[in-house]
Amino acid sequence: MTGSTDVHQSLAEVLDELRTLDDPKIRAVNERHGDDHGVNLTKLRALAKRLRIQPDLSAALWVTEDTAARLLALLICRPKSFDAAALDTMVREADRPKVHDWFVNHVVKKNAHxxxxxxxxxxxxxxxxxxxxxxxxxxxxxxxxxxxxxxxxxxxxxxxxxxxxxxxxxxxxxxxxxxxxxxxxxxxxxxxxxxxxxxxxxxxxxxxxxxxxxxxxxxxxxxxxxx
Incomplete structure (x- = not known):
């Protein structure tokens, strides 16, 4: 897929792509640190760059509770759009170390609250x-x-x-x-x-x-x- 179709992939298509990126060796290393995903973060960032900012897709990825999906969600969200209540809810849901770290650094630090x-x-x-x-x-x-x-x-x-x-x-x-x-x-x-x-x-x-x-x-x- 190229051009604008990349930007408008469905949730199902993005989740399928994340599954294809999952590497058992990376997953094994991450699991030792409490993270249950096997996606190379450079490839994850490349996917986010291709998708660009998509708040609706970001929200849909977040509610899957899948760690790789949530990491991607944090890269394609609009940090300044969240109110304090939404951020408070999300921090309580960010139960994996990498998700917690990215949530604070990529979202909360850029938010007025x-x-x-x-x-x-x-x-x-x-x-x-x-x-x-x-x-x-x-x-x-x-x-x-x-x-x-x-x-x-x-x-x-x-x-x-x-x-x-x-x-x-x-x-x-x-x-x-x-x-x-x-x-x-x-x-x-x-x-x-x-x-x-x-x-x-x-x-x-x-x-x-x-x-x-x-x-x-x-x-x-x-x-x-x-x-």
Whole structure:
């Protein structure tokens, strides 16, 4: 199919194409990280580029609850069109790590309700929702710290991170590292918290990649900036 017919594929046709892209080897790797799809993400992005922005198709893909379909849905939606209630519903449905990550980064961060939801989500009892709030907070620390009270954020991380469920713990650790990287005045404290809590200290890291262990992560990023 070429030309405009590509843009107007039906839901059934798109789902069929996703099935043909599913690679058992990729699926096996993803399943070790909690993601139940086997589609190469470069090929998924190419499909999204071909389909372009299609809010109706995006909505239809999302309700299938299929992980690859939801990832595609996030790439062809119109992020600014969602109201706060719709985003709140979606974050509670984003139960796979990659879907959760893409939802926050490709949709919520581009939406006018991002700050409102960031503050609401951080204290939510659902750890996946709270993780989204912390991910948005890390983005604010890096780009628009403004009126954020970084000392209070470090207090919360220090008291709650070790007991947090994995996804929320990861998001809080990212915020800890981001505070240390971006703010020299809080760097010593951030490193100290990381060293005492030892969260992700033993996380397996591939050669050439930076460890998510906050003291190592902070030191490496600061070193790169000083080169």
């Amino acid at each position: 991002a700050e409102e939801l960031r503050t609401a989500w951080m204290g939510d009892p659902d750890p996946g929702v709270a993780a989204a709030g912390w991910a948005l907070t890390s983005d604010r620390v890096a780009k628009r710290p403004g009126d954020l009270d970084l000392a209070v954020l470090l207090d919360v991380i220090e008291s709650e991170m070790t007991q947090a469920p994995p996804r929320l713990q990861w998001a809080m650790n990212t915020c800890l590292a981001t505070i240390g990287i971006e703010n020299p005045e809080f760097r010593t404290r951030a490193i100290d918290i990381g060293e005492r809590l030892k969260v992700l200290e033993d996380y397996p890291t591939s050669p050439g990649c930076t460890s998510p262990y906050a003291p190592v992560w902070i030191a490496e990023m600061v070193r790169r900036r000083e080169v």
